[in-house]
């Protein structure tokens with residue numbers, strides 16, 4: 685499949701096909717079900733999902749982590765938080781030389797799932813890609829639209845507004861877009877982590893980018909949030925590959941969802957056997973736990 689795509693298409697669609705990783709699949713992420721604790725920004729996380737993408741501004745891939753934390757009492761609500769993971773050699777505070785945005789498609793998230801047509805498994809444990817959630821045509825149209833808008837060097841808020849008011853018709857089948865929330869990335873500061881470090885590379889910094897409390901009671905855990913990362917060379921940067929590594933805008937799309945650790949049950953289905961007995965036991969434990977949560 686990749687063979688028939690041009691290099692340009694591949695760069696543009698970076699992230700759209702990337703698989704999300706769960707807590708068991710990244711280093712330094714204690715699995716909450718084992719009663720280990722992972723606190724990020726002071727909140728105990730219930731589950732995480734980690735996506736990645738490659739950018740010209742960084743030699744190593746960047747990551748997005750969504751964490752889910754449960755309300756601890758009746759006055760609180762569940763929360764999803766988002767962290768950008770980046771290698772320590774990338775100076776995130778220097779990003780103003782590149783206009784950088786994270787666009788959270790929060791209006792549509794409750795209407796999206798990774799379940800493919802004809803898949804009888806439940807919505808919850810299934811990992812997936814933006815192609816699964818939005819459809820390949822919508823993903824392609826949306827990336828093209830964003831690329832076009834970013835080329836005229838919009839600021840983050842303007843870009844979000846323009847994408848919000850006129851979604852591609854191939855995308856409106858899933859419902860109205862609703863809100864798109866824009867967050868600039870250059871203002872982010874790294875968070876301190878102690879007992880866990882939920883990203884795919886333990887050397888990476890994690891910058892807190894956004895926090896979304898549950899706004900209305902629903903199955904918030906299983907919402908799928910399209911997250912678009914846009915890097916736009918600033919006017920002074922155009923054509924200058926020294927300053928930022930960017931000469932044209934980059935658009936990346938990840939579809940984010942916290943994953944139960946059991947989500948790799950698909951590995952078991954496909955007959956791929958984990959390497960050690962401990963890993964095997966863990967998989968069975970996870971399947972067992974998932975069985976319980978299906979009953980609940």
Ligand SMILES: *[C@@H]1O[C@H](CO)[C@@H](O)[C@H](O)[C@H]1NC(C)=O
Nearest residue numbers: 698699702736737738745884
């Ligand atoms: C993202 O991570 C996966 C799993 O570790 C890896 O196979 C893939 O190459 C990565 N993609 C990018 C764009 O870095």
Ligand SMILES: *[C@@H]1O[C@H](CO)[C@@H](O)[C@H](O)[C@H]1NC(C)=O
Nearest residue numbers: 744771772773885886887888
């Ligand atoms: C982790 O990131 C560093 C760059 O900070 C890179 O050199 C290293 O290869 C990465 N490790 C893995 C396992 O991807």
Ligand SMILES: *[C@@H]1O[C@H](CO)[C@@H](O)[C@H](O)[C@H]1NC(C)=O
Nearest residue numbers: 779780781783868870871872
């Ligand atoms: C982020 O970049 C924008 C645009 O260059 C700039 O106006 C803003 O002050 C920057 N914010 C921080 C915290 O550096």
Ligand SMILES: *[C@@H]1O[C@H](CO)[C@@H](O)[C@H](O)[C@H]1NC(C)=O
Nearest residue numbers: 780781782918919920921927
């Ligand atoms: C960018 O260029 C404009 C006009 O040439 C100039 O006023 C501004 O100071 C420049 N900004 C930076 C960060 O170099």
